[in-house]
Amino acid sequence: MSIRTASDAVQAALEAARWAPSVHNTQPWSFAVSGDEIGLRADTERRLRVGDPAGRELLISCGAALFNLRTAIRRAGFEPVVRVLPDPDRPSLLALVRPGGETEPDEQTRVLAGEIERRRTHRSGFTTLPVPDRLVQALVRTAEEEGAGLLALAPPAVVAVAALTEAAQIAQSEDRGRHLEVVRWARPPGSSRRDGVPAGAYPHDEPRTEPAFAQRDYAWRHEWGSPADQAGSTSPGVVMVLTTAADTREDWLKAGQALQRVLLRASAYGVSAAFHTQVLEMEHLRAFLREELCDGAYPQMIMRLGITFDDAETVRRPVSDLLR
Structure with a gap:
């Protein structure tokens, strides 16, 4: 009601x-x-x-x-x-x-x-159960309803984006300031914090997918995290890039609205998403992705969509903490 x-x-x-x-x-x-x-x-x-x-x-x-x-x-x-x-x-x-x-x-x-x-956000491999083509096409239309684009990558482009993600992750891991900023938002087991990424929501080891998509090293120097893959969870899923025609603050808000609309519709069909933003945080790599794979549109999010039976842990702050 x-x-x-x-x-x-x-x-x-x-x-x-x-x-x-x-x-x-x-x-x-x-x-x-x-x-x-x-x-x-x-x-x-x-x-x-x-x-x-x-x-x-x-x-x-x-x-x-x-x-x-x-x-x-x-x-x-x-x-x-x-x-x-x-x-x-x-x-x-x-x-x-x-x-x-x-x-x-x-x-x-x-x-x-x-x-x-x-x-829920997923941070590992997916099962080999396929995401139906009809759903992928529906998600593309869903993003368009919010004024954004959603591009499903062909296999050669998937390999290229996986390689870019790996390169970006390696570079960022060598940057102490960047790396510590990521680790700051990793939560240890038993933490009472209501923000950041809980220990049960990220893998301890690199997920085994082909091609491999580098994951954030939230478990840096710790034994925290969950096993990298559940049985059979080694598929990268469908790799998609969310884009906007321009790159203003209004476009970034538009991208967020389109992203959430896509994620909720996917979730309704049992499909989860894993995000990879490393490439997009390095402007020269983002520019390469824009020109070579996105036909001049501005990439705002790289994500993998797939099916998993792993119910990841999540935390949120209460409304009372959010009111100003």
């Missing part, structure tokens, strides 16, 4: 927003509520100062939270009214969102909303 008060819709939206994916689960957002209007703000204290100096990944993360806000409000029975980057004098204010006129949520909205808390 739909929620029928705007105040309840706002509370439902805040609860949904906190489940958005974010780089290293940094959860780089905060919210301010005035009446029935939610202000989505970038929490710049959580920006990766070495790996994400321009804040591109931060805004993509916040874009995913914005999509959850929109979806939860529509699921509650109201049309979301959104203003993106409403005040140039307040660059950290990314969007204002409020419930508008009453509406009956359609089936797609109900399905996507139902996946918000169930969706």
Whole structure:
């Protein structure tokens, strides 16, 4: 049954927003509520100062939270009214969102909303069960509905992107500042922190896929982490690149909204995603990817989609910690 008060819709939206994916689960957002209007703000204290100096990944993360806000409000029975980057004098204010006129949520909205808390990020190989071509095509259309592109890579391009990812990971592992920034967001077993990547959510050893996709070394110098692969989980899955036509702050927010819409639809069919952002954090490699594989579009996310029976652990901060 739909929620029928705007105040309840706002509370439902805040609860949904906190489940958005974010780089290293940094959860780089905060919210301010005035009446029935939610202000989505970038929490710049959580920006990766070495790996994400321009804040591109931060805004993509916040874009995913914005999509959850929109979806939860529509699921509650109201049309979301959104203003993106409403005040140039307040660059950290990314969007204002409020419930508008009453509406009956359609089936797609109900399905996507139902996946918000169930969706999980995967960080290893997938089973050999195939992702249906029809679903891949549907996900491409899903990204287009949010004004983004989604490119499914052919096998030769998959090999190239895997090699670029490996090269970027090696270079970043040799950069002490970058490496320590990643390790900062790895959580040891038993940690009470509600952000970062829990020990059960990343592999201790490199996943065995062909071609191999380098994973972040969250377990650096520790015995933390889960086994790299469950039995039979050695497929890289379907490798896709999310793109935008331009590369502005508005485009980064658009990319985040498209990403989350794709992830939720995939999750509804039992398909999970693994992310690889190392290449995109090195501008010369990102430029190469743009020109050689993305036909001039700006790559915003590299991800592998596949089927896994591993229910990864996740943590989120409570809404009370997010309100400003």
